[in-house]
Amino acid sequence: MSARDAAPEVAIQIRGLDVGFGDKLILNGLDLDILRGEVLGFVGPSGAGKSVLTRAILGLLPKRAGAISVGGRDLSKMPQSERAEVEARWGVLFQQGALFSNLTVKQNIQAPMREHLNISQRLRDELAMLKLCLVGLPPDAANKYPSELSGGMIKRAALARALALDPEVLFLDEPTSGLDPIGAGEFDDLISTLQATLDLTVFMVTHDLDSLYAICDRVAVLGQGKVIAVGPISELLHSQDPWIKAYFHGKRGAGREFQARPALAGAPSR
Amino acid sequence: MSQAPEFITKKTVDGATLTLVGDWTLEQGRRLEVQADALLVAASGRTTIDMSRVRKMDTAGAWVIDRSRAGLSAAGTPSELTGASPAHKALMREACYRQVDLTPRADRPTLASLLSDVGESVVGAWRDVLSGVAFLGHLVIVLLRVASRPERWRWIAGVYHLEAFAIRSAPIIALINFLVGAIVAQQGIFQLSRFGASAFAVDLIGILVLRELGVLLTSIMIAGRSGSAITAEIGSMNMREEIDALRVMALDPLEVLVLPRVLALIVSLPLLTFLADMSAIFGGLCVAWVYGDISPQAFLTRLQDAIGVNTFAVGLIKAPVMGLVIGLIAVSEGFAVKGSAESLGRKVTASVVKSIFMVIVIDGIFAILFATVRY
Numbered sequence: 001m002s003a004r005d006a007a008p009e010v011a012i013q014i015r016g017l018d019v020g021f022g023d024k025l026i027l028n029g030l031d032l033d034i035l036r037g038e039v040l041g042f043v044g045p046s047g048a049g050k051s052v053l054t055r056a057i058l059g060l061l062p063k064r065a066g067a068i069s070v071g072g073r074d075l076s077k078m079p080q081s082e083r084a085e086v087e088a089r090w091g092v093l094f095q096q097g098a099l100f101s102n103l104t105v106k107q108n109i110q111a112p113m114r115e116h117l118n119i120s121q122r123l124r125d126e127l128a129m130l131k132l133c134l135v136g137l138p139p140d141a142a143n144k145y146p147s148e149l150s151g152g153m154i155k156r157a158a159l160a161r162a163l164a165l166d167p168e169v170l171f172l173d174e175p176t177s178g179l180d181p182i183g184a185g186e187f188d189d190l191i192s193t194l195q196a197t198l199d200l201t202v203f204m205v206t207h208d209l210d211s212l213y214a215i216c217d218r219v220a221v222l223g224q225g226k227v228i229a230v231g232p233i234s235e236l237l238h239s240q241d242p243w244i245k246a247y248f249h250g251k252r253g254a255g256r257e258f259q260a261r262p263a264l265a266g267a268p269s270r
Numbered sequence: 271m272s273q274a275p276e277f278i279t280k281k282t283v284d285g286a287t288l289t290l291v292g293d294w295t296l297e298q299g300r301r302l303e304v305q306a307d308a309l310l311v312a313a314s315g316r317t318t319i320d321m322s323r324v325r326k327m328d329t330a331g332a333w334v335i336d337r338s339r340a341g342l343s344a345a346g347t348p349s350e351l352t353g354a355s356p357a358h359k360a361l362m363r364e365a366c367y368r369q370v371d372l373t374p375r376a377d378r379p380t381l382a383s384l385l386s387d388v389g390e391s392v393v394g395a396w397r398d399v400l401s402g403v404a405f406l407g408h409l410v411i412v413l414l415r416v417a418s419r420p421e422r423w424r425w426i427a428g429v430y431h432l433e434a435f436a437i438r439s440a441p442i443i444a445l446i447n448f449l450v451g452a453i454v455a456q457q458g459i460f461q462l463s464r465f466g467a468s469a470f471a472v473d474l475i476g477i478l479v480l481r482e483l484g485v486l487l488t489s490i491m492i493a494g495r496s497g498s499a500i501t502a503e504i505g506s507m508n509m510r511e512e513i514d515a516l517r518v519m520a521l522d523p524l525e526v527l528v529l530p531r532v533l534a535l536i537v538s539l540p541l542l543t544f545l546a547d548m549s550a551i552f553g554g555l556c557v558a559w560v561y562g563d564i565s566p567q568a569f570l571t572r573l574q575d576a577i578g579v580n581t582f583a584v585g586l587i588k589a590p591v592m593g594l595v596i597g598l599i600a601v602s603e604g605f606a607v608k609g610s611a612e613s614l615g616r617k618v619t620a621s622v623v624k625s626i627f628m629v630i631v632i633d634g635i636f637a638i639l640f641a642t643v644r645y
Binding site: 006086100101102113117118120123125126127129130131133134139144146147148163166196197198199222 | 295296297300301302303328329331333334337357360361363364368392459515609610611612613
């Protein structure tokens with residue numbers, strides 16, 4: 001399903017979200033729709049609250065007001081068991097990977113399966129190796145500990161763990177930060193391929209302009225605690241907002257050939 | 271709502287058509303595996319697996335279906351997958367079955383590995399002693415280097431650690447020693463009164479507390495409270511490359527991190543031991559008064575006869591050595607922390623256990639020493 005369909009299905013709806021620390025309000029009446037099947041890029045100045053929003057959606061930060069709803073139902077009003085069911089269909093890639101340092105990569109990937117599913121050890125092993133393969137890690141990485149992996153491999157292993165339960169929505173917090181441009185490009189391709197084949201909805205906080213151009217269907221811009229603009233990148237390029245202009249047309253954004261991502265065209269038929 | 275994965279078997283002329291229905295997804299758990307294995311049994315002759323009625327499928331579903339297909343071809347009855355939607359086809363391609371290597375990392379424990387573990391820990395213990403001595407030597411060199419240059423003395427860090435180690439642990443050490451002094455007094459009076467010698471309980475308290483208990487309890491408390499904190503602090507700095515950052519700034523971590531902490535411990539321990547001595551004697555005095563009918567005046571007079579300056583000094587002489595040992599062990603365990611959270615936990619435990627063990631060993635060595643010189 002494309003983001004540009006007439007009536008796109010909303011995966012996660014955020015209305016009037018307030019999140020703050022002490023007497024400081026970080027998010028102030030934020031509205032955002034994450035559409036099913038899209039890759040939504042989320043950008044904004046450092047310290048504007050991008051991670052705060054991600055953490056608020058994931059329920060890691062308390063909200064002061066507003067609603068985060070999935071399938072038309074407010075998450076905070078759901079009973080605990082239903083909420084857990086919704087969250088089991090979410091995968092999260094944290095910025096630093098957040099792999100459990102005392103477990104091997106394979107055990108890391110199996111951790112959510114072990115806790116949430118009743119399946120045999122054999123299938124757990126096989127699925128862990130499949131996920132490893134999907135994210136492009138060699139099989140011998142399975143028995144390594146996170147401290148033995150390079151930065152790029154940690155990101156891939158963490159992505160494999162995020163995919164362990166075949167999530168519907170994938171949250172990525174700066175997936176390409178700390179990777180070299182080639183590694184970052186490969187990671188973008190990986191996310192794009194997985195998104196198409198596994199039919200994922202991807203919410204991606206990023207600062208990487210290349211990622212935005214390469215894989216995002218829509219981009220949302222955060223400023224003053226609100227989403228100040230949201231739309232395909234071709235629209236944002238014509239925005240008159242000074243920050244957006246500086247972001248996309250600044251020294252690092254200038255000279256970049258704009259190429260829209262080929263439309264998803266309904267089905268993952270690439 | 272979810273629908274269990276199932277299949278419908280239809281016999282054909284030369285085999286069977288298996289039509290898959292329902293949700294072939296991971297959340298079905300064990301049913302998914304059971305159904306996929308049942309496919310193997312239901313197949314016969316020319317088998318067609320029809321996927322057109324699969325409602326939902328994920329990578330796990332694709333994997334088990336393809337695993338069964340691979341199992342059938344291995345058994346010599348090739349099968350055919352038909353009717354998959356384009357999305358499911360893509361998924362089948364991505365998650366197709368492949369042989370996976372499932373050799374676990376660690377080998378099983380055997381008698382040989384048990385023996386080698388024992389040998390390794392004996393060698394490790396000896397290495398700990400050697401590296402501890404080397405570490406001490408290194409620290410002395412750093413101390414001498416810094417001592418000649420007062421502008422490099424880290425007063426603020428030293429005072430900060432002194433507050434953390436000494437002042438902040440004063441209440442708990444005073445309380446514990448008060449209680450121990452009281453318990454020793456109660457037991458002393460109770461046991462000695464059978465010989466009509468309950469007044470000797472004062473001698474017991476004075477000598478036992480000043481020579482041994484005050485400094486031992488203080489050292490054990492500090493090993494648990496401050497030694498563990500030092501190991502955790504330095505260990506997590508080590509994990510996050512902060513120690514390497516110091517080194518590349520041409521700063522010696524031993525000078526910046528270790529020296530202030532170890533010196534603060536060496537100063538803290540005698541101060542705390544003094545506090546511990548006083549609290550324990552006060553605890554003894556209170557119990558002697560209430561429980562043993564020994565008035566405070568009588569208690570103090572008796573105490574003056576029983577102990578000398580040397581009794582008091584024996585405890586205090588040991589204290590800085592205990593501080594040094596706790597500091598050295600805590601710091602070197604901190605530097606030994608490797609990348610994982612588990613390793614940090616293990617090293618903090620090792621730090622506390624080794625410190626307490628060494629404190630007691632050193633106390634024993636001092637006892638022999640003082641007995642030899644009759645102090």
